Amino acid sequence: MKNTESVFREAEFNLWAQRAKLELGELYMISHYLDPQKSTLEAGAGGGRILLAMQAMGFSQLNGFDFLPEFIEVARQRDQQGKINYQVQDGRNLNYPSNSFEQLIYLQQLVSLISEKTDRQKMVTEAFRVLKPGGLIIVNVLCMRSRQGLYSLLLFWLKCLRIILNKNLSIQNQPWLRLKGKPNFKALLDLGPYIYWFTENEAVELFKSAGFVIEALGSDAQIKNKGLFTALSVPQNEPFTGSLYLVCRKPY
Ligand SMILES: C[S@@+](CC[C@H](N)C(=O)[O-])C[C@H]1O[C@@H](n2cnc3c(N)ncnc32)[C@H](O)[C@@H]1O
Known part of the structure; x- marks a missing residue:
């Protein structure tokens, strides 16, 4: 397989097209940080698993994009109410006008799926552009700190x-x-394609340099325990498992 697109088309399609229900970390992030009354965009929506679960939770203005048309077709079919607005788009170069959405979801380590640094920067800069001032983005990325043992x-x-x-x-x-x-x-x-494992600092810098203010961060261990930290790193004496989650705001 030569790139991420072919991984999802050839190997991961069935898994992500048909999955249902939220994972614990996703449920925590969505219910703690997002507002059901606000317009939401999910990046890399796949078969629509997250947005369908959010519809069932009472979220109404839901939008999602994925760069594979095959996923968008399935996501549209699975949305029986036909109310979720899906589009085929690449997160590195979005067609949405600037300041379109009040909250964004970049979960399932979407930014880590991009192996080139400049492309990761483009993805985050585009997210910043389409988010309204004052809006929130919830993110998770793969993190070297959980790559132990x-x-x-x-x-x-x-x-x-x-x-x-x-x-x-x-x-x-x-x-x-x-x-x-x-x-x-x-x-x-060591056959590619590759996924990118961030250091905590790098992930924070990537979002800060796009203009975001980091409001909270932590790993699955914090989500299961006492919640995310409002600092710029997880203290060294804290357990760190799974992904690194970030909550970032676009300033007014
Ligand atoms: C791990 S799957 C997650 C799917 C869905 N969010 C879920 O949780 O069920 C990642 C998705 O991101 C999409 N994707 C990867 N890179 C993308 C990009 N640059 N632009 C848009 N979608 C992308 C893939 O096609 C795939 O559907």
């Missing part, structure tokens, strides 16, 4: 392989470890 062995292996093969690629770019819900053994050969 056995993963360190894999990272060591990938680093060695890259030295041997003279491959100039940051260890934060890592091959997909699971595809079609199963282990992807080709990851051991």
Whole structure:
């Protein structure tokens, strides 16, 4: 598979087209930070799982986009009320006018799916542009801080392989470890496409440099425990599991 688009078209399609219900972290982020009365846009909406769950929670002005037309077709079919506005768009170059939405959802590590730094910057800059001043974005990204234990062995292996093969690629770019819900053994050969694992600092800087103000952050461990921190990093003595979640605001 040569890029993220082909991963979703060829390997991950059925999984994401048909999934239902929110994960714990998603439910927490949506119910704590989003307002059912406000206009919402979900990026990388896939088969519409998150927006359908939000419709059932009473959210009304719902919009979503995905760069694969096949996903948008399924998402439209699954929306029996026909009220969710879906479009085929690429998050790096959106057609929505500036200041269109009051709140944005960039969950399921969407920004980590982009392997090129400039493309990740474009995606976040576009999110900033289409959000109304005063609006909120909820995000999660893959984070190196949760890549501990056995993963360190894999990272060591990938680093060695890259030295041997003279491959100039940051260890934060890592091959997909699971595809079609199963282990992807080709990851051991360091075959792309790659997903990007952020450091906490980098993720914060990416959103700050686009103009956002970070209001809260934390990992799945904080969500399960006492909630996100209103600081710019998770204290070192805190557990850190799963994704890094960010809540950011576009200033007035
Ligand atoms: C992990 S799936 C999540 C789908 C959906 N949000 C959910 O949680 O059920 C990620 C989705 O992002 C889409 N995607 C990836 N990169 C994208 C981009 N640059 N622009 C728009 N959609 C993108 C993929 O096609 C896929 O549907």
